[in-house]
Amino acid sequence: MFLEDTIAAIATPPGEGGIGIVRLSGPEAVQIAEKIFKPRKATFPLKSHRLHLGWVQGPQEGEIIDEVLLTVMRAPRTFTREDVVEINCHGGIVPLRRVLEATISLGARLAEPGEFTRRAFLKGRLDLAxxxxxxxxxxxxxxxxxxxxxxxxxxxxxxxxxxxxxxxxxxxxxxxxxxxxxxxxxxxxxxxxxxxxxxxxxxxxxxxxxxxxxxxxxxRDGVETVIIGRPNVGKSSLLNALLREERAIVTEVAGTTRDQLEEYVNLAGIPLKIVDTAGIRKTRNRVEIIGVERARNLAQRGDLVIFILNAAEGIAREDREIASILQGKQVVVLLNKIDLGENIPEAEVRRLLPGAEAPIIRASLINQQGLEELELAISQLVFQGQVEGSRAxxxxxxxxxxxxxxxxxxxxxxxxxxxxxxxxxxxxxxxxxxxxxxxxxxxxxxxxxxxxxxxxxxxx
Ligand SMILES: Nc1nc2c(ncn2[C@@H]2O[C@H](COP(=O)(O)OP(=O)(O)OP(=O)(O)O)[C@@H](O)[C@H]2O)c(=O)[nH]1
Ligand SMILES: [Mg+2]
Structure with a gap:
C-alpha cells in the first residue's frame, strides 16, 4: 500500500449502462486528468468541485476516446482527502476500459479492491466502523x-x-x-x-x-425466508407460530392472505425475516391475482423458501406449479395438517423437487407440532452456509x-x-x-x- 502513488479504477459495475465512472485518487490525479482531457470551454487549471464537459483523448494524434463530464476535486475536501478526479464516460465496457488505460499509461496504478475507502480511512476521513x-x-x-x-x-x-x-x-x-x-x-x-x-x-x-x-x-443480516404454498395450507399459521403471536389473520377461508406480511424472528441467534404470502392458485379476484404474483416474485428473491403442502390432501396441481418456480432455491418442505391424514410419501416430494436436497418436515401447526424440527432444519441450513446472501x-x-x-x-x-x-x-x-x-x-x-x-x- 503506497499512499504516495495515484490509483485509478472503474467505479461503476461492469456491463452496459447510461454512464460509467473512472475514478482517480492521489497526488498525480489532476495532472493525469489534464493530460488526457480536452475541455470544450474550461481552461487549465480546471476549477475544483465543478463538472467540465469535454473529451478524453487517446494516445494517437487527434484520437478521441469518449465525450465525458469530468470532475476535479482537490484535496482535502474529497472522499480520500487526496486529489480526486471522476470521469463520467458513456457506460460501455470499451470507453471505460480505454479511459482507464489512458490514465494507467500516464502513471496511475490500478486500485486494489476497497483501496479508495482504505485511503479515506488512513487519512482519517472515516474510521473503521x-x-x-x-x-x-x-x-x-x-x-x-x-x-x-x-x-x-x-x-x-x-x-x-x-x-x-x-x-x-x-x-x-x-x-x-x-x-x-x-x-x-x-x-x-x-x-x-x-x-x-x-x-x-x-x-x-x-x-x-x-x-x-x-x-x-x-x-443487516436478515435471512429472508419466504413462506409459500397454495391457499389454506397454513402459511399464516406458520408465521404466527414462529413469532409466537397472532400476527397474521388465520381463517378456514382459502385466500385469506392477500398482501405479504413481513416480520423478524430470532431463530437460535439467526435473524430470519419471515415473509407470509398469498396462497398460490389460479384466481379471478384482482386483489388476489396481485398477491399471487408478488408471492411468486418473493419466492424468487428470498434466501430461503418454506414450501408448505397439505399432507392430508396430497400433492395438488398448484403444488406442482409452485415447485416449478422453486428450482435452484434453498427449500424446506413442510407437510402440514398431518393430524388430518398423511397422504404424501417422502419419495413423491423428492420427485416434485428434483435435484434439491430439501429437508422434509411433518407438522401439525394447529397442535404446535413440527416447529422444533423446522427451526432445527433452518438453523442447520444457515450455519452450514447453504443459505447464501448474508454471510459476508x-x-x-x-x-x-x-x-x-x-x-x-x-x-x-x-x-x-x-x-x-x-x-x-x-x-x-x-x-x-x-x-x-x-x-x-x-x-x-x-x-x-x-x-x-x-x-x-x-x-x-
Ligand atoms: N387441522 C389442521 N388445521 C390447520 C393446521 N394448520 C392450520 N390449520 C387451519 O387451516 C386454515 C388455514 O390456515 P392459514 O394459516 O390461514 O392458511 P394460509 O396458507 O395462510 O391460507 P391463505 O391465507 O389463504 O393463503 C385455518 O383454519 C387453520 O386453523 C393443522 O396443522 N391442522
Ligand atoms: Mg394466509
Missing part, C-alpha cells in the same frame, strides 16, 4: 438494513465507542497517578474502589452497545460484536481483581481500551485491514 458501514450501505438488502448502515456510516457506533474509550482513559490516568505518587497508605485502596465503581458503569455501557449491535445485525455481512458485524465482548470480559476481570493493586486494574482497563479501539480502527493490525477492505469492490 464507518468504513464497514459504507460497505453495508452498498450491500443493504432491505430498507431497515440501509437505515442501520447509514447510522453506522454517520458514526453512531463510533461516537459511542469513543465516548466509552475517553472514560476509560480518564480512569487510567487516575490509576497512573496512584501508581506514580503513592502518598498515603490507603490511597491505592480508595482509588481502586472508585475506579471499580466507575468501571462497573462503563461495563454497563459496553454491554448495552453489544446488545444494540446484535439488534442492528438483525437488520455477518462476518463484518461479528467482528465488532466480538470486540465489544472482549472489552466486556476485560472489564469483568478488572472488577474481579484485587482493589489495592492499581497495576492489575490498569492492565485490564488497557485491554478493554484496546479492544474498543479495534472497532473504530484505532488499534488494529494491517492484516485485519486487508481482510476488511478486500470485501469491497474495485473502485470503491
Amino acid at each position: 464507518q468504513a464497514e458501514g459504507l460497505l453495508q450501505v452498498i450491500r443493504a438488502k432491505t430498507g431497515e438494513g440501509l437505515q442501520a448502515a447509514l447510522g453506522q456510516l454517520e458514526g453512531t457506533l463510533s461516537r459511542r465507542v469513543r465516548e466509552i474509550r475517553q472514560e476509560i482513559l480518564l480512569l487510567l490516568a487516575r490509576l497512573e497517578a496512584a501508581i506514580d505518587f503513592p502518598e498515603e497508605e490507603d490511597v491505592d485502596e480508595v482509588t481502586g474502589r472508585q475506579v471499580k465503581a466507575q468501571g462497573a458503569g462503563i461495563l454497563e455501557k459496553v454491554r448495552a452497545l453489544a446488545e444494540g449491535a446484535r439488534r442492528g445485525k438483525i437488520y 455481512d455477518f462476518l463484518a458485524s461479528l467482528r465488532q460484536i466480538q470486540a465489544l465482548e472482549r472489552a466486556s470480559a476485560s472489564l469483568l476481570d478488572m472488577l474481579a481483581g484485587p482493589l489495592e493493586d492499581p497495576d492489575l486494574l490498569s492492565i485490564d482497563l488497557k485491554a478493554a481500551y484496546a479492544a474498543l479501539g479495534e472497532i473504530t480502527g484505532e488499534t488494529v493490525e494491517d492484516d485485519l485491514l486487508d481482510k476488511i477492505f478486500a470485501e469491497f469492490c474495485i473502485g470503491k
Whole structure:
C-alpha cells in the first residue's frame, strides 16, 4: 500500500449502462486528468468541485476516446482527502476500459479492491466502523438494513465507542497517578474502589452497545425466508407460530392472505425475516391475482423458501406449479395438517423437487407440532452456509460484536481483581481500551485491514 502513488479504477459495475465512472485518487490525479482531457470551454487549471464537459483523448494524434463530464476535486475536501478526479464516460465496457488505460499509461496504478475507502480511512476521513458501514450501505438488502448502515456510516457506533474509550482513559490516568505518587497508605485502596465503581458503569455501557449491535445485525443480516404454498395450507399459521403471536389473520377461508406480511424472528441467534404470502392458485379476484404474483416474485428473491403442502390432501396441481418456480432455491418442505391424514410419501416430494436436497418436515401447526424440527432444519441450513446472501455481512458485524465482548470480559476481570493493586486494574482497563479501539480502527493490525477492505469492490 503506497499512499504516495495515484490509483485509478472503474467505479461503476461492469456491463452496459447510461454512464460509467473512472475514478482517480492521489497526488498525480489532476495532472493525469489534464493530460488526457480536452475541455470544450474550461481552461487549465480546471476549477475544483465543478463538472467540465469535454473529451478524453487517446494516445494517437487527434484520437478521441469518449465525450465525458469530468470532475476535479482537490484535496482535502474529497472522499480520500487526496486529489480526486471522476470521469463520467458513456457506460460501455470499451470507453471505460480505454479511459482507464489512458490514465494507467500516464502513471496511475490500478486500485486494489476497497483501496479508495482504505485511503479515506488512513487519512482519517472515516474510521473503521464507518468504513464497514459504507460497505453495508452498498450491500443493504432491505430498507431497515440501509437505515442501520447509514447510522453506522454517520458514526453512531463510533461516537459511542469513543465516548466509552475517553472514560476509560480518564480512569487510567487516575490509576497512573496512584501508581506514580503513592502518598498515603490507603490511597491505592480508595482509588481502586472508585475506579471499580466507575468501571462497573462503563461495563454497563459496553454491554448495552453489544446488545444494540446484535439488534442492528438483525437488520443487516436478515435471512429472508419466504413462506409459500397454495391457499389454506397454513402459511399464516406458520408465521404466527414462529413469532409466537397472532400476527397474521388465520381463517378456514382459502385466500385469506392477500398482501405479504413481513416480520423478524430470532431463530437460535439467526435473524430470519419471515415473509407470509398469498396462497398460490389460479384466481379471478384482482386483489388476489396481485398477491399471487408478488408471492411468486418473493419466492424468487428470498434466501430461503418454506414450501408448505397439505399432507392430508396430497400433492395438488398448484403444488406442482409452485415447485416449478422453486428450482435452484434453498427449500424446506413442510407437510402440514398431518393430524388430518398423511397422504404424501417422502419419495413423491423428492420427485416434485428434483435435484434439491430439501429437508422434509411433518407438522401439525394447529397442535404446535413440527416447529422444533423446522427451526432445527433452518438453523442447520444457515450455519452450514447453504443459505447464501448474508454471510459476508455477518462476518463484518461479528467482528465488532466480538470486540465489544472482549472489552466486556476485560472489564469483568478488572472488577474481579484485587482493589489495592492499581497495576492489575490498569492492565485490564488497557485491554478493554484496546479492544474498543479495534472497532473504530484505532488499534488494529494491517492484516485485519486487508481482510476488511478486500470485501469491497474495485473502485470503491
Ligand atoms: N387441522 C389442521 N388445521 C390447520 C393446521 N394448520 C392450520 N390449520 C387451519 O387451516 C386454515 C388455514 O390456515 P392459514 O394459516 O390461514 O392458511 P394460509 O396458507 O395462510 O391460507 P391463505 O391465507 O389463504 O393463503 C385455518 O383454519 C387453520 O386453523 C393443522 O396443522 N391442522
Ligand atoms: Mg394466509
